[in-house]
Amino acid sequence: MARIIVVTSGKGGVGKTTTSASFASGLALRGHKTVVIDFDVGLRNLDLIMGCERRVVYDLINVVNQEASLNQALIKDKHCDNLFVLPASQTRDKDALTEDGVERVLKDLADMGFDYIVCDSPAGIEKGALMALHFADEALIVTNPEVSSVRDSDRILGILASKSRRAVNGAEPVKEHLLITRYAPGRVDKGEMLSVDDVKEILRVPLLGVVPESQTVLQASNAGTPAIHMNGSDVSEAYKDVVARFLGEDRPMRFLDAPKVGLLKRLFGG
């Protein structure tokens, strides 16, 4: 049975699409047949991050409107054989998403034998975000260690608990995971950023992982390669940990402390 996972945050620019791309790639690297869907209709970005923007012919809205089949719209990832991308439409807006249409697309994907369906939610709490989270079984709440991001995540958690299909039907609630991204331990030590413990204390959601702030993410985006493929980087390691923990492995949290600065580096600058 396919698991539907929404990557959401409320606030924009916190790393939802980066996380969707790396998380879906990580699941595929671990051998699970995975599809990642861009729900940001009108502002599609996932195809850029995944480096498949020039191969987009049909999109989610075409499939929702039955103008194209899933097989025509799904784009095979260039890194992983068992990962597919379902891009958003650039020319439409979110009103083109209908609940019935999205439900049918998700069901058809499940029938195609996908293990995981990752839904990359747009920012905000409007229709696109609601459609992305409505059918979710699990949710990755992407949060930056900063008060407005945490507040918006809290809002999205409330919507998950009241408007998701599981909530509406009174089924087992959506399983929530907290993912803190753009974490800079040095700035936490200086009191410029909320700490992991602060965020956990406010949101009270099990922590799935912490992804450090890194230049690697920008380089990866520009290269059209999900950051998890930037082997050797801390971001790649962090996302691999996240996927492993999601799949039930026990991995200690990393990248929580500022790197020690050596005496010479402190004297002469880094």
Added chain:
Amino acid sequence: MSPTATAFDIKSASLDLLALLLKTADADTLNAALEARFAVTESPEPFVLDLEALPEPEALDLGRLLPMFARRGVRVVALRHPDEAFAALARRYGLAFAPASSARLAEPAAPAAVEPPRAPEPPVANTLIVDKPVRAGQQIYARGGDLVVLSMVSAGAELIADGSIHVYSHLRGRALAGARGNTAARIFTLAMEAELLSIAGVYRTIEQALPASIAGRPTQVYLENERLVMSALGD
């Protein structure tokens, strides 16, 4: 807690009384009858004076009868008559009034044997209990009763109750008790970190840091002389 709040409790109670069914309003006849029945003055017993069987209850001179009864150890505490108009009479003599018909008492317990005695319907408590976190942007209203939240209330969430509000976790959002003007409503929380508190329309935003005895600690909020008072709970 203030000493006035612990001075008394109100509980339901029932009292077994003897009923004196008057057949005549004539004081002299009654006096003679009392003399015959209550020859010896015993310690006074509470009675309810039942006027239903009386042909002319208006003619009753309670001012004369009550001391007469008292002398015989009949301590009248209430009047009973189906007509509510007699409530005024009872009030004039400082008596309780019971409109219930005496027929109910006179009937044998036969129907009860056929029908097994049923527990009385419990009174409906309009308490709304929430066991999930109340997140930013969510609003919960307990209409006509109390609101009990067993999980945390985030900043940006709003709790409203016509009665009191109890939060058995962190209260970081807004809490508005007594929304329809109940000034006796209170707010209780195990960790006071609220943004706004209101009771019966008297509100306070909390911008400054709270005193250490209250901030993040078990606290109650109540109205005193139309001012919101926050006090630490427990010791």
